[in-house]
Amino acid sequence: MKRRTLEEITALDRDDPLREKRSAFEISEDVIYLDGNSLGVLPKAVPALMDTVVTQQWGDSLIRGWSEHGWMDLPSRVGNKIGHLIGAQPGTVIVADSTSVNLFKLLAAALALRPRRKVILSDSGNFPTDLHIAQGLRDLLERNHELKLVEPDKIENAIDKSVAVLMLTEVDYKTGFKHDMARLTGSAHDAGALTLWDLAHSTGAFPVDLTAAKVDFAVGCGYKYLNGGPGAPAFLYIAPEHQNKVMPPLSGWMGHQAPFDFDLEYRPAAGIECMRVGTPPVLSLSALDCALDVYADVDMLDIRQKSVALCELFISEVEARCAELQLASPRNADARGSQVSFRYDYGCSLIKALSVRGVIGDFRPPDIIRFGFTPLYHSYMDVFRAAEILEEAIAQVSLEIK
């Protein structure tokens, strides 16, 4: 990749169609925050909204808030906002629980649709909690399911007629490697398998089209690119053709057909609503709801274009400056999410040295340093400066390890 001149970088910022969006966030000028793929920054509208929710909706309305402020509909209302970003039809996404809990629900539901097949196929680049949840479900069910893990690039060849569910995270949290969701979903369907995609590092990071890709089930996270706040609730997706055919394994009262009939016998609600379990977490759901408004007038294609350009600028600058680092992310943008990772033996020290200098990235053992790029609030100049500072930090770490 050819390096950009400072004039070109300035021009990129000037012509950036998303440049006004930065002002929607609380951005400290002392920090370059390349960790929005761990925890998104605070949207400026959230503090006032939270105060309203706490003091007026809860404080004044009390129990009447459930009807007066539409608390009961938050899971589907916020779900539909997210659905808009991931090519999901209205009524196919709800917000509830955590990503891990939602994965459990959908994996159990999917396995029940393929009772004779015993393989859950995933890859070694999946985020550990997805694999842990699958292991726990396998052990709970005691029906001889196998969780089969292969390397990320060996997935397609491993899909066969033994596979019940292909369960993958679209973007590898360490390397940023991005699966071809549509192609792998097609291959899985050809083999009679179902697909369950984790969109933790996809949603809000680039355009996703679950409908076009014919994905069966998906989950995702509210606190990364969606900026919903630490531990924000997660979401889940069920394709229309599977709705009303799946039984929720976590059959709580909020997923009942008529929760306020207080029936002793569970009857699942129609559609996606049956995957609700307990009382919706109104405070954190409201923060996520408000945070999502930033996306209301954003074209996800603009996001993607800028994300690719930010990543490429970073790669070219870092490779020119820091010979010690080895690119761990795909060089080809089509095979990469919105993050760039490098390998470095002293990655943990390097991330600390960067943090002292106001650049926030993540270390992932054993040797990965990763940087997330969030087109809504990063400028090209941020990325250029981060590379400069990375060069300084490496020089310091190199001295220390001598």
Added chain:
Amino acid sequence: MKRRTLEEITALDRDDPLREKRSAFEISEDVIYLDGNSLGVLPKAVPALMDTVVTQQWGDSLIRGWSEHGWMDLPSRVGNKIGHLIGAQPGTVIVADSTSVNLFKLLAAALALRPRRKVILSDSGNFPTDLHIAQGLRDLLERNHELKLVEPDKIENAIDKSVAVLMLTEVDYKTGFKHDMARLTGSAHDAGALTLWDLAHSTGAFPVDLTAAKVDFAVGCGYKYLNGGPGAPAFLYIAPEHQNKVMPPLSGWMGHQAPFDFDLEYRPAAGIECMRVGTPPVLSLSALDCALDVYADVDMLDIRQKSVALCELFISEVEARCAELQLASPRNADARGSQVSFRYDYGCSLIKALSVRGVIGDFRPPDIIRFGFTPLYHSYMDVFRAAEILEEAIAQVSLEIK
């Protein structure tokens, strides 16, 4: 019960050891809120705390908040605060997920400890979600478990050696009937069964002593008497002797021995921590954490004594004024939680007529009206006035139905 004079009621308020606590809450003088057993009122300290958590902890610290503000320890730190109210030793309670999800975890874990027994015993007064979750787990496991329901007063006789788990809510959400937790737990243990108690209407409402009662497992709710806000996270308890022996069925990364090692293989954390699943919901956990501080200097015996007195005052006033209503709660305070319920064929209309007059109660079909009493913020005069207004509302409803 003998009716109190107005002078006596005034004296009760004057001598109330909890009278100062009312000022810790946002209480509208236009409303008598007898629904703190559905959703507790807003503690005055919460809005400022939430603003700090949102703008400073999240907005300024961003990802560093996990270490700088102890977010990672919130589940156990808040759990220990709750543990203090329910006679649980430190390290036996964590806050996570919803009551329903926590019940699923513990019921699955408990059943695995009694693999040869097939009966989950509960009562028809249990809150529906508990029964729904048990039904869903039974169907998921496909191991011929039976969910056996008897009437609340028939539980003791139904305990036998077929019972794997006795699963009860201590206080019946409709009638306020309170089980003898210690005695039933003893009977269950005599039969070789384990116990799983739902403390939704107990925690913060009266003294609970899980240790003395030798309870095995328990769950409870953060948004009723604990005032944690709408949809606040819930908690779960595991007795010390079962810790490190149960396998979490929802085995998420936060319950891993070393989440930040990112192992592909799940290894449960020691102790109660293994029951954590996903990323803790920092915003709602922080609200609950702050709300619990109101209890820091409260003697639960004072709470109970006042709760009984409030309930008795209400019963005596209502029975003297409203012959149409039939007491649905136990008359004996020892068998009653902190609520009073009546039966009335037009209960739904009555609750609406009360609401218009500023008294908030709950209707539970088919004919129950219920009123929760929360000694931290109710005065005796509140209760007296609520009974007066109930008399007026009944007169109106009686006219309308003629």
